[in-house]
Amino acid sequence: MELTEAIVRAACALGAGLCMGIGAIGPAIGEGNAVGKALEGMARQPESTSNLRTNMLVGCAVAETTGIYSLVIALLLLFVF
Amino acid sequence: MTINGPKIYFTIPIFGGIPITQTLVTSLVVTIILCVSGVLLGRNLTKRPGKRQVLAEKAVTVITGMVKEAMGDHNAYWTPFIATVFLSSLLGTLLGMTGVLRSSTADISTTMTWAVLVSFICWYEAIKNNGFLAWLKGFTEPIAVMTPMNIVSEIAQPVSLAFRHFGNIAGGGVITALIYWALSGASAGILRLIASSSVAVPLVLLAAGVGLLILSRPKADRKRKKLPLLVGVLCTALAGLRLMDWLWSLTGRACPEMNGLACGLLWFAALAVLLVGLVLLIAHKDKRGTILGIVLAAVGFVAICFVSEGPLNVPVLTLGLPAVLSLYFDVFSGVIQAFVFSLLTMIYISGNCPAPEEKQNP
Numbered sequence: 001m002e003l004t005e006a007i008v009r010a011a012c013a014l015g016a017g018l019c020m021g022i023g024a025i026g027p028a029i030g031e032g033n034a035v036g037k038a039l040e041g042m043a044r045q046p047e048s049t050s051n052l053r054t055n056m057l058v059g060c061a062v063a064e065t066t067g068i069y070s071l072v073i074a075l076l077l078l079f080v081f
Numbered sequence: 082m083t084i085n086g087p088k089i090y091f092t093i094p095i096f097g098g099i100p101i102t103q104t105l106v107t108s109l110v111v112t113i114i115l116c117v118s119g120v121l122l123g124r125n126l127t128k129r130p131g132k133r134q135v136l137a138e139k140a141v142t143v144i145t146g147m148v149k150e151a152m153g154d155h156n157a158y159w160t161p162f163i164a165t166v167f168l169s170s171l172l173g174t175l176l177g178m179t180g181v182l183r184s185s186t187a188d189i190s191t192t193m194t195w196a197v198l199v200s201f202i203c204w205y206e207a208i209k210n211n212g213f214l215a216w217l218k219g220f221t222e223p224i225a226v227m228t229p230m231n232i233v234s235e236i237a238q239p240v241s242l243a244f245r246h247f248g249n250i251a252g253g254g255v256i257t258a259l260i261y262w263a264l265s266g267a268s269a270g271i272l273r274l275i276a277s278s279s280v281a282v283p284l285v286l287l288a289a290g291v292g293l294l295i296l297s298r299p300k301a302d303r304k305r306k307k308l309p310l311l312v313g314v315l316c317t318a319l320a321g322l323r324l325m326d327w328l329w330s331l332t333g334r335a336c337p338e339m340n341g342l343a344c345g346l347l348w349f350a351a352l353a354v355l356l357v358g359l360v361l362l363i364a365h366k367d368k369r370g371t372i373l374g375i376v377l378a379a380v381g382f383v384a385i386c387f388v389s390e391g392p393l394n395v396p397v398l399t400l401g402l403p404a405v406l407s408l409y410f411d412v413f414s415g416v417i418q419a420f421v422f423s424l425l426t427m428i429y430i431s432g433n434c435p436a437p438e439e440k441q442n443p
Contacts, residue, residue, distance in 0.1 A: 061249075061421045065241065068248035075255055 012081050016074040023070025030063035087188050107185035111172045115165070151424060152431035159430060166195060167423040174250055174415030184411075186418075187254050192246040196239035199426050206433040242425055249418045253410030260406060290316030310363065318382070355381025 038056035042049045087103040122137040130138060144164045149157050170186055177184025185191050207216045220231045293313030358377025361370050 057417055058421055058424060061417045062245075062425075064249075065245045068245055068252060071252045072244060072248040075252065079255075 008081070012077045016077040019070045019077065020074040023073075024067050027064050027067035031060045034059045034063060087183055102188075103183040104185050104188040104191055107173060107176055107182045108169075108191065110176060110182060111169055111185060114172060115168055148427060151427040152434070153436055155436050156431050156434050159427070159434075163423050163427055166426055167419050170195075170246065170419035170422055171415060174411060174419065177250075177254065178411045184250050184254065184415075186246055186415075187251040189243060189247045192243040192422075193239070195422070195426075196243040199242065199429055200235070200239045203429050203433045206430065210433065210435065238429065242422065242429075246418050246422050249414050250411075253414050257406050257410055284320070286316045287320035290314070290318075290320060307363070314359070321382075351381050351384035353381070354378075354384065357381075 034056055038052050041052050089100045089102050090106065091101055093099040093101065122133060122140075126134055141160075144167070145157060145160050148160045148163050152159060173185035173191065174187075176182045177187060204216070207219070211219070220228050220235075222231075290313045293309045293316065296309050296313075355378055358374045358379070358381055361374030361377060363374075364370070
Protein backbone atom coordinates (compact mmCIF):
# COMPACT_ATOMS: atom_id res chain seq x y z
CA MET A 1 0.00 0.00 0.00
CA GLU A 2 2.76 2.41 0.97
CA LEU A 3 4.71 1.43 -2.10
CA THR A 4 1.69 2.12 -4.30
CA GLU A 5 1.27 5.54 -2.75
CA ALA A 6 4.97 6.29 -3.13
CA ILE A 7 4.84 5.29 -6.78
CA VAL A 8 1.80 7.53 -7.32
CA ARG A 9 3.50 10.47 -5.60
CA ALA A 10 6.65 9.96 -7.66
CA ALA A 11 4.64 9.69 -10.85
CA CYS A 12 2.79 12.91 -9.97
CA ALA A 13 6.04 14.78 -9.37
CA LEU A 14 7.59 13.44 -12.57
CA GLY A 15 4.43 14.19 -14.53
CA ALA A 16 4.26 17.75 -13.18
CA GLY A 17 7.89 18.39 -14.09
CA LEU A 18 7.49 16.96 -17.58
CA CYS A 19 4.20 18.78 -18.09
CA MET A 20 5.61 22.16 -17.17
CA GLY A 21 8.93 21.62 -18.93
CA ILE A 22 7.55 20.41 -22.22
CA GLY A 23 4.53 22.67 -22.05
CA ALA A 24 6.71 25.76 -21.70
CA ILE A 25 8.50 25.14 -25.02
CA GLY A 26 5.63 26.17 -27.27
CA PRO A 27 4.68 29.46 -25.57
CA ALA A 28 8.37 30.37 -25.27
CA ILE A 29 8.91 29.99 -29.01
CA GLY A 30 5.64 31.74 -29.77
CA GLU A 31 6.27 34.69 -27.48
CA GLY A 32 9.82 34.99 -28.75
CA ASN A 33 8.51 35.18 -32.31
CA ALA A 34 5.89 37.75 -31.36
CA VAL A 35 8.34 39.99 -29.49
CA GLY A 36 10.96 39.63 -32.21
CA LYS A 37 8.56 40.65 -34.95
CA ALA A 38 7.22 43.50 -32.85
CA LEU A 39 10.77 44.78 -32.27
CA GLU A 40 11.43 44.57 -36.00
CA GLY A 41 8.32 46.60 -36.62
CA MET A 42 9.29 49.13 -33.99
CA ALA A 43 12.76 49.50 -35.48
CA ARG A 44 11.28 50.05 -38.92
CA GLN A 45 8.51 52.41 -37.82
CA PRO A 46 9.35 53.99 -34.46
CA GLU A 47 6.17 56.09 -34.58
CA SER A 48 3.98 53.00 -34.20
CA THR A 49 5.81 51.81 -31.06
CA SER A 50 2.98 52.30 -28.57
CA ASN A 51 0.38 50.58 -30.72
CA LEU A 52 2.73 47.67 -31.41
CA ARG A 53 3.60 47.30 -27.74
CA THR A 54 -0.04 47.01 -26.67
CA ASN A 55 -0.83 44.47 -29.34
CA MET A 56 2.36 42.55 -28.59
CA LEU A 57 1.46 42.27 -24.90
CA VAL A 58 -2.02 41.00 -25.72
CA GLY A 59 -0.58 38.56 -28.25
CA CYS A 60 1.93 37.33 -25.69
CA ALA A 61 -0.83 36.80 -23.14
CA VAL A 62 -2.79 34.76 -25.67
CA ALA A 63 0.29 32.79 -26.73
CA GLU A 64 0.94 32.08 -23.07
CA THR A 65 -2.37 30.22 -22.82
CA THR A 66 -1.07 26.73 -23.55
CA GLY A 67 1.76 27.26 -21.07
CA ILE A 68 -0.81 28.27 -18.48
CA TYR A 69 -2.80 25.11 -19.20
CA SER A 70 0.25 23.00 -18.45
CA LEU A 71 0.86 25.09 -15.32
CA VAL A 72 -2.68 24.31 -14.15
CA ILE A 73 -2.18 20.61 -14.83
CA ALA A 74 1.19 20.63 -13.06
CA LEU A 75 -0.31 22.35 -10.01
CA LEU A 76 -3.19 19.87 -10.00
CA LEU A 77 -0.70 16.99 -10.11
CA LEU A 78 1.40 18.47 -7.31
CA PHE A 79 -1.24 19.67 -4.89
CA VAL A 80 -4.48 17.81 -5.61
CA PHE A 81 -3.55 14.20 -6.37
CA MET B 82 3.18 24.13 3.01
CA THR B 83 -0.26 23.59 1.60
CA ILE B 84 -2.02 25.34 -1.25
CA ASN B 85 -5.73 25.69 -0.63
CA GLY B 86 -8.66 26.65 -2.77
CA PRO B 87 -11.11 29.26 -1.52
CA LYS B 88 -12.24 28.53 2.04
CA ILE B 89 -15.91 28.04 2.87
CA TYR B 90 -17.04 30.52 5.51
CA PHE B 91 -20.47 29.01 6.19
CA THR B 92 -23.24 27.15 4.41
CA ILE B 93 -26.75 28.45 3.87
CA PRO B 94 -29.01 25.47 4.68
CA ILE B 95 -31.40 25.72 1.73
CA PHE B 96 -31.43 23.75 -1.54
CA GLY B 97 -29.15 21.18 0.05
CA GLY B 98 -26.70 23.79 1.32
CA ILE B 99 -25.19 26.77 -0.51
CA PRO B 100 -21.57 27.24 0.52
CA ILE B 101 -20.46 30.87 1.01
CA THR B 102 -16.84 30.87 -0.10
CA GLN B 103 -14.11 33.50 -0.16
CA THR B 104 -14.75 33.86 -3.88
CA LEU B 105 -18.38 34.78 -3.27
CA VAL B 106 -17.45 37.33 -0.61
CA THR B 107 -14.84 38.95 -2.88
CA SER B 108 -17.29 39.02 -5.79
CA LEU B 109 -19.86 40.68 -3.55
CA VAL B 110 -17.31 43.28 -2.43
CA VAL B 111 -16.41 43.93 -6.10
CA THR B 112 -20.09 44.34 -6.95
CA ILE B 113 -20.64 46.78 -4.10
CA ILE B 114 -17.53 48.81 -4.97
CA LEU B 115 -18.52 49.00 -8.64
CA CYS B 116 -22.13 49.94 -7.87
CA VAL B 117 -21.19 52.61 -5.32
CA SER B 118 -18.48 54.15 -7.48
CA GLY B 119 -20.79 54.04 -10.50
CA VAL B 120 -23.53 55.86 -8.63
CA LEU B 121 -21.09 58.36 -7.13
CA LEU B 122 -19.38 59.08 -10.45
CA GLY B 123 -22.61 59.34 -12.42
CA ARG B 124 -24.46 61.65 -10.02
CA ASN B 125 -25.10 65.35 -10.55
CA LEU B 126 -23.85 65.57 -14.12
CA THR B 127 -23.52 69.18 -15.32
CA LYS B 128 -22.69 71.00 -18.55
CA ARG B 129 -19.48 72.35 -17.03
CA PRO B 130 -17.83 69.20 -15.68
CA GLY B 131 -15.82 69.16 -12.48
CA LYS B 132 -12.90 66.83 -11.81
CA ARG B 133 -15.13 63.89 -10.90
CA GLN B 134 -17.25 64.20 -14.02
CA VAL B 135 -14.18 64.58 -16.26
CA LEU B 136 -12.83 61.33 -14.82
CA ALA B 137 -16.10 59.52 -15.40
CA GLU B 138 -16.47 60.89 -18.94
CA LYS B 139 -12.88 59.94 -19.79
CA ALA B 140 -13.39 56.37 -18.56
CA VAL B 141 -16.63 55.97 -20.51
CA THR B 142 -15.06 57.47 -23.65
CA VAL B 143 -12.01 55.19 -23.47
CA ILE B 144 -14.03 52.01 -22.99
CA THR B 145 -16.58 52.98 -25.65
CA GLY B 146 -13.72 53.68 -28.06
CA MET B 147 -12.20 50.30 -27.27
CA VAL B 148 -15.50 48.50 -27.88
CA LYS B 149 -16.18 50.40 -31.12
CA GLU B 150 -12.70 49.61 -32.38
CA ALA B 151 -12.97 45.90 -31.67
CA MET B 152 -16.68 45.26 -32.41
CA GLY B 153 -17.65 47.96 -34.90
CA ASP B 154 -19.82 51.05 -34.41
CA HIS B 155 -23.11 49.15 -34.58
CA ASN B 156 -22.13 47.11 -31.51
CA ALA B 157 -21.45 50.08 -29.21
CA TYR B 158 -24.43 49.05 -27.06
CA TRP B 159 -22.28 46.21 -25.68
CA THR B 160 -20.09 48.75 -23.86
CA PRO B 161 -21.76 48.37 -20.42
CA PHE B 162 -21.40 44.60 -20.49
CA ILE B 163 -17.77 44.69 -21.64
CA ALA B 164 -16.90 47.39 -19.10
CA THR B 165 -18.53 45.36 -16.32
CA VAL B 166 -16.61 42.23 -17.25
CA PHE B 167 -13.35 44.17 -17.51
CA LEU B 168 -13.77 46.06 -14.23
CA SER B 169 -15.02 43.01 -12.30
CA SER B 170 -12.06 40.98 -13.48
CA LEU B 171 -9.55 43.75 -12.74
CA LEU B 172 -10.95 44.60 -9.33
CA GLY B 173 -11.44 40.95 -8.38
CA THR B 174 -7.78 40.27 -9.13
CA LEU B 175 -6.44 43.40 -7.43
CA LEU B 176 -8.48 42.83 -4.26
CA GLY B 177 -6.38 39.70 -3.74
CA MET B 178 -3.40 41.98 -3.07
CA THR B 179 -4.98 43.43 0.07
CA GLY B 180 -4.20 40.21 1.91
CA VAL B 181 -7.65 40.24 3.49
CA LEU B 182 -9.67 38.94 0.55
CA ARG B 183 -8.80 36.20 -1.91
CA SER B 184 -8.78 37.05 -5.63
CA SER B 185 -12.18 36.13 -7.01
CA THR B 186 -10.62 35.32 -10.39
CA ALA B 187 -8.28 32.75 -8.79
CA ASP B 188 -11.29 30.43 -8.72
CA ILE B 189 -12.37 28.49 -11.79
CA SER B 190 -16.03 29.02 -10.84
CA THR B 191 -15.86 32.79 -11.44
CA THR B 192 -14.08 32.73 -14.78
CA MET B 193 -16.07 29.72 -16.00
CA THR B 194 -19.31 31.54 -15.17
CA TRP B 195 -18.27 34.54 -17.22
CA ALA B 196 -17.06 32.35 -20.10
CA VAL B 197 -20.27 30.29 -20.20
CA LEU B 198 -22.25 33.53 -20.08
CA VAL B 199 -20.30 34.79 -23.10
CA SER B 200 -21.02 31.51 -24.92
CA PHE B 201 -24.73 31.78 -24.22
CA ILE B 202 -24.74 35.38 -25.48
CA CYS B 203 -22.99 34.24 -28.66
CA TRP B 204 -25.55 31.47 -29.28
CA TYR B 205 -28.45 33.79 -28.53
CA GLU B 206 -27.15 36.43 -30.93
CA ALA B 207 -26.46 33.83 -33.62
CA ILE B 208 -29.99 32.41 -33.34
CA LYS B 209 -31.56 35.87 -33.22
CA ASN B 210 -29.70 37.08 -36.29
CA ASN B 211 -29.81 33.99 -38.48
CA GLY B 212 -32.63 31.84 -37.19
CA PHE B 213 -32.42 28.51 -35.37
CA LEU B 214 -32.08 26.30 -38.44
CA ALA B 215 -29.38 28.47 -39.97
CA TRP B 216 -27.51 28.33 -36.66
CA LEU B 217 -27.71 24.52 -36.65
CA LYS B 218 -26.66 24.46 -40.29
CA GLY B 219 -23.64 26.56 -39.38
CA PHE B 220 -22.17 23.54 -37.59
CA THR B 221 -21.93 21.57 -40.82
CA GLU B 222 -19.88 24.20 -42.59
CA PRO B 223 -17.67 24.08 -44.55
CA ILE B 224 -18.50 20.36 -45.05
CA ALA B 225 -20.71 17.97 -43.09
CA VAL B 226 -17.75 15.89 -41.91
CA MET B 227 -16.54 18.86 -39.83
CA THR B 228 -19.59 18.78 -37.51
CA PRO B 229 -17.86 17.08 -34.53
CA MET B 230 -14.93 19.45 -34.85
CA ASN B 231 -17.26 22.46 -34.83
CA ILE B 232 -19.09 21.20 -31.73
CA VAL B 233 -15.79 20.59 -29.94
CA SER B 234 -14.59 24.07 -30.81
CA GLU B 235 -17.84 25.54 -29.43
CA ILE B 236 -17.17 23.76 -26.13
CA ALA B 237 -13.46 24.56 -26.17
CA GLN B 238 -14.12 28.29 -26.52
CA PRO B 239 -15.49 28.89 -22.98
CA VAL B 240 -13.07 26.35 -21.50
CA SER B 241 -10.05 28.06 -23.00
CA LEU B 242 -11.38 31.52 -22.06
CA ALA B 243 -11.94 30.44 -18.45
CA PHE B 244 -8.75 28.46 -17.95
CA ARG B 245 -6.56 31.20 -19.39
CA HIS B 246 -7.75 33.76 -16.85
CA PHE B 247 -7.97 31.33 -13.92
CA GLY B 248 -4.58 29.75 -14.61
CA ASN B 249 -2.74 33.05 -14.81
CA ILE B 250 -4.11 34.42 -11.54
CA ALA B 251 -4.09 31.16 -9.58
CA GLY B 252 -0.62 30.21 -10.85
CA GLY B 253 0.72 33.62 -9.86
CA GLY B 254 -0.81 33.22 -6.40
CA VAL B 255 0.72 29.78 -5.96
CA ILE B 256 4.17 30.96 -7.03
CA THR B 257 4.00 33.99 -4.70
CA ALA B 258 2.89 31.74 -1.83
CA LEU B 259 5.71 29.28 -2.49
CA ILE B 260 8.33 32.05 -2.54
CA TYR B 261 6.85 33.62 0.60
CA TRP B 262 7.03 30.26 2.36
CA ALA B 263 10.61 29.68 1.22
CA LEU B 264 11.70 33.17 2.30
CA SER B 265 10.13 32.92 5.75
CA GLY B 266 11.82 29.53 6.16
CA ALA B 267 15.13 31.03 5.10
CA SER B 268 14.81 33.99 7.46
CA ALA B 269 13.94 31.70 10.38
CA GLY B 270 17.00 29.60 9.50
CA ILE B 271 19.33 32.60 9.41
CA LEU B 272 18.01 33.99 12.70
CA ARG B 273 18.26 30.59 14.35
CA LEU B 274 21.83 30.21 13.08
CA ILE B 275 22.79 33.50 14.72
CA ALA B 276 20.93 32.76 17.92
CA SER B 277 22.12 29.20 18.30
CA SER B 278 25.77 29.98 17.70
CA SER B 279 28.03 29.77 20.73
CA VAL B 280 27.47 32.00 23.73
CA ALA B 281 30.58 33.99 22.93
CA VAL B 282 29.26 35.40 19.66
CA PRO B 283 26.18 37.16 21.12
CA LEU B 284 28.30 38.47 23.98
CA VAL B 285 30.89 39.87 21.59
CA LEU B 286 28.09 41.29 19.47
CA LEU B 287 26.48 42.89 22.52
CA ALA B 288 29.78 44.42 23.65
CA ALA B 289 30.57 45.68 20.16
CA GLY B 290 27.07 47.06 19.70
CA VAL B 291 27.01 48.94 23.01
CA GLY B 292 30.52 50.21 22.36
CA LEU B 293 29.57 51.50 18.93
CA LEU B 294 26.40 53.10 20.29
CA ILE B 295 28.42 54.95 22.93
CA LEU B 296 30.99 55.94 20.31
CA SER B 297 28.32 57.34 18.05
CA ARG B 298 26.97 59.69 20.72
CA PRO B 299 26.71 63.18 19.34
CA LYS B 300 29.40 65.54 20.52
CA ALA B 301 28.55 69.12 21.40
CA ASP B 302 29.84 70.55 18.15
CA ARG B 303 29.45 67.62 15.79
CA LYS B 304 26.61 65.70 14.23
CA ARG B 305 25.75 62.15 15.21
CA LYS B 306 27.81 59.61 13.29
CA LYS B 307 25.51 57.49 11.13
CA LEU B 308 27.54 54.36 10.34
CA PRO B 309 28.68 53.39 13.86
CA LEU B 310 25.13 54.01 15.04
CA LEU B 311 23.60 51.69 12.45
CA VAL B 312 26.15 48.92 12.98
CA GLY B 313 25.77 49.32 16.72
CA VAL B 314 21.98 49.03 16.56
CA LEU B 315 22.32 45.95 14.35
CA CYS B 316 24.84 44.27 16.68
CA THR B 317 22.77 45.03 19.77
CA ALA B 318 19.61 43.76 18.07
CA LEU B 319 21.27 40.50 17.05
CA ALA B 320 22.61 40.00 20.56
CA GLY B 321 19.22 40.91 21.97
CA LEU B 322 17.69 38.24 19.76
CA ARG B 323 19.61 35.60 21.66
CA LEU B 324 18.36 37.03 24.94
CA MET B 325 14.80 37.23 23.62
CA ASP B 326 14.91 33.61 22.49
CA TRP B 327 16.10 32.57 25.93
CA LEU B 328 13.33 34.57 27.61
CA TRP B 329 10.81 33.12 25.19
CA SER B 330 11.87 29.57 25.98
CA LEU B 331 11.38 30.42 29.68
CA THR B 332 7.79 31.52 29.16
CA GLY B 333 7.14 28.35 27.15
CA ARG B 334 3.77 29.34 25.78
CA ALA B 335 2.55 29.42 22.23
CA CYS B 336 1.17 32.33 20.27
CA PRO B 337 -2.36 33.17 21.43
CA GLU B 338 -5.06 31.95 19.10
CA MET B 339 -5.62 34.67 16.52
CA ASN B 340 -6.88 34.59 12.98
CA GLY B 341 -4.69 35.66 10.12
CA LEU B 342 -6.12 39.16 9.76
CA ALA B 343 -5.65 40.17 13.40
CA CYS B 344 -2.17 38.64 13.39
CA GLY B 345 -1.25 40.53 10.22
CA LEU B 346 -2.62 43.86 11.48
CA LEU B 347 -0.79 43.46 14.79
CA TRP B 348 2.38 42.56 12.91
CA PHE B 349 2.20 45.69 10.80
CA ALA B 350 1.33 47.85 13.81
CA ALA B 351 4.34 46.48 15.68
CA LEU B 352 6.54 47.05 12.64
CA ALA B 353 5.29 50.64 12.41
CA VAL B 354 6.10 51.26 16.08
CA LEU B 355 9.57 49.76 15.59
CA LEU B 356 10.25 51.91 12.53
CA VAL B 357 9.01 55.09 14.23
CA GLY B 358 11.28 54.29 17.18
CA LEU B 359 14.30 53.77 14.91
CA VAL B 360 13.60 56.99 13.00
CA LEU B 361 13.33 58.90 16.28
CA LEU B 362 16.54 57.29 17.49
CA ILE B 363 18.45 58.39 14.42
CA ALA B 364 16.84 61.73 13.69
CA HIS B 365 16.57 63.35 17.12
CA LYS B 366 19.63 64.84 18.71
CA ASP B 367 18.37 65.60 22.18
CA LYS B 368 18.30 63.04 24.96
CA ARG B 369 14.54 62.75 25.30
CA GLY B 370 14.08 61.85 21.65
CA THR B 371 16.77 59.19 21.91
CA ILE B 372 15.21 57.60 24.98
CA LEU B 373 11.73 57.68 23.42
CA GLY B 374 13.16 56.13 20.25
CA ILE B 375 14.87 53.33 22.15
CA VAL B 376 11.69 52.59 24.12
CA LEU B 377 9.49 52.60 21.01
CA ALA B 378 11.91 50.42 19.06
CA ALA B 379 12.15 47.93 21.93
CA VAL B 380 8.36 47.79 22.33
CA GLY B 381 7.92 47.29 18.58
CA PHE B 382 10.55 44.55 18.47
CA VAL B 383 9.06 42.68 21.41
CA ALA B 384 5.58 43.01 19.91
CA ILE B 385 6.81 41.64 16.57
CA CYS B 386 8.43 38.73 18.38
CA PHE B 387 5.24 37.92 20.26
CA VAL B 388 3.00 38.18 17.22
CA SER B 389 5.30 35.96 15.14
CA GLU B 390 5.35 33.17 17.73
CA GLY B 391 8.77 33.81 19.15
CA PRO B 392 11.76 35.95 18.20
CA LEU B 393 13.15 33.36 15.79
CA ASN B 394 10.10 33.41 13.53
CA VAL B 395 10.26 37.08 12.59
CA PRO B 396 10.06 36.88 8.78
CA VAL B 397 12.65 39.57 7.99
CA LEU B 398 13.34 38.33 4.46
CA THR B 399 9.69 38.37 3.42
CA LEU B 400 9.41 42.15 3.64
CA GLY B 401 10.52 43.28 0.18
CA LEU B 402 10.76 40.56 -2.44
CA PRO B 403 7.17 39.24 -2.42
CA ALA B 404 5.93 42.77 -3.05
CA VAL B 405 7.95 42.98 -6.28
CA LEU B 406 6.76 39.55 -7.39
CA SER B 407 3.19 40.40 -6.52
CA LEU B 408 3.57 43.58 -8.55
CA TYR B 409 4.26 41.39 -11.60
CA PHE B 410 1.91 38.50 -10.93
CA ASP B 411 -1.04 40.47 -9.57
CA VAL B 412 -0.93 43.91 -11.14
CA PHE B 413 0.61 43.25 -14.56
CA SER B 414 -0.90 39.83 -15.07
CA GLY B 415 -4.23 40.97 -13.66
CA VAL B 416 -4.50 43.98 -15.97
CA ILE B 417 -3.36 42.04 -19.03
CA GLN B 418 -5.69 39.12 -18.33
CA ALA B 419 -8.66 41.40 -17.70
CA PHE B 420 -7.91 43.14 -21.00
CA VAL B 421 -7.45 39.86 -22.89
CA PHE B 422 -10.63 38.43 -21.42
CA SER B 423 -12.74 41.41 -22.43
CA LEU B 424 -11.03 41.63 -25.83
CA LEU B 425 -11.78 37.98 -26.61
CA THR B 426 -15.33 38.48 -25.32
CA MET B 427 -15.75 41.37 -27.74
CA ILE B 428 -14.33 39.33 -30.62
CA TYR B 429 -16.56 36.30 -29.91
CA ILE B 430 -19.71 38.39 -29.53
CA SER B 431 -19.05 40.63 -32.52
CA GLY B 432 -18.50 37.50 -34.62
CA ASN B 433 -22.19 36.74 -34.07
CA CYS B 434 -23.43 40.34 -34.33
CA PRO B 435 -22.71 41.38 -37.92
CA ALA B 436 -23.37 44.90 -39.16
CA PRO B 437 -27.00 45.47 -40.22
CA GLU B 438 -26.24 45.48 -43.95
CA GLU B 439 -24.37 42.15 -43.69
CA LYS B 440 -27.25 40.25 -42.08
CA GLN B 441 -28.63 37.40 -44.11
CA ASN B 442 -32.22 37.75 -42.88
CA PRO B 443 -32.77 41.40 -42.13
